[in-house]
Amino acid sequence: MTFLKEQTLAEEIRADFPLLDQRIHDKALIYFDSAATSQKPLAVLSKLEEYYRGYNANVHRGAHTLSTLATENYEGTRDKIAQFIKAGDRNEIVYTRNATEAINLVAYSWGLNTLKAGDEIILSVMEHHSNLVPWQIIAQKTGAVIKHIGLTPTQELDLDHFKTLLSERTKLVSVVHVSNTLGCINPIGEIVQQAHQVGAKVLIDACQSVPHLPLDVQAIGCDWLVASGHKMCAPTGIGFLYGKLELLEAMPPFLGGGEMIQDVFLDHCTYAGLPHKFEAGTPAIGEAIALGAAIDYLTQIGMERIHAYEEDLTAHLFAKLAEIPDLQTYGPQPTPEGKGRASLAAFNVAGLNASDLSTLLDHEGVAIRSGHHCTQPLHRLLGVTGSARASLYFYNTHAEIDRFIVALHETIDFFRSTLD
């Protein structure tokens, strides 16, 4: 009797990602840069084509059949996003270009009109530039003061420090759920609870969590949450803001123009209701429709399953990286089962330059990122100018990790030999 080896998730779905099946510098591609952007499955590519070939038309101007079809599909994605993150109401989902635009929407609409001199904004030292710069701009305009939550010795968010920063002056806490550099998973439920006790609002940057784990905005209790479609198997140019209904209703528009109005006069106008009040101009229609296909795809696999499989990858990646001398990873170590952190590893090898590493690995077909990963203040705090980062998704395999490690060994040996 023969036993068939059970297929891993990646083996099961790998053919859905034709891009991964190619050679770079005559080596089989290993794509380990999904924290920067994910690859797209055929279901998403064909949805985009279906729209452009079949019912390309502008939305919400439904004078004809194609426009009605486009609008139904476009608005259908809004329902899918709401279900995916368990929002209570579809009007709590606002389309944006990406997470960066969603944070700017909150900063300019809510922050600029609410914050006063002396009010405090709490961010953390591990924030992506997207969750630092908009608040710096708003703080400059309003006189609000920004404080930063520091790190624990294991390079995780220091919750005790957070509690000492909280006061009745705190008006906003805006933090990342899963760090794109440290890979730590922050206790956002507890952060929300603590912040609400002093009457502060909470924004969650969920760019690295929405694509990788099941998420429930009502259980978390956050006031806003942002994510980008391109990191969750969808095209670029589409992302979303979740906001509590009563908050979004009270917030003034961010951008003005078509689509966001009810009636326009030469000297004034009335605004459309939610969510259109925040969606000025012709949106990324095809991209939004394709995001719906991406959510269907992820849901079909199951976010629990994706998360569990990525834990396996994490365990293997960190066990292998630990065997490399003089290699330092950042953020918390995973448990032996790969729990407690995201499936990405930012690292440095003593004496070697991270961008040299990634350049040479590219010649081995390995795509990893190097640089500051849009967390320059965090790198400064860690005492380095940059790091290399391997970031995985559910389409990656254990065999790819093994090949990456071999290539990394060879690359390090090569550099060491040139230094001798």
Ligand SMILES: *Cc1c(COP(=O)(O)O)cnc(C)c1O
């Ligand atoms: C990618 C990322 C962002 C920014 O996403 P954009 O798509 O560039 O707007 C913000 N925060 C984190 C944690 C990210 O990983």
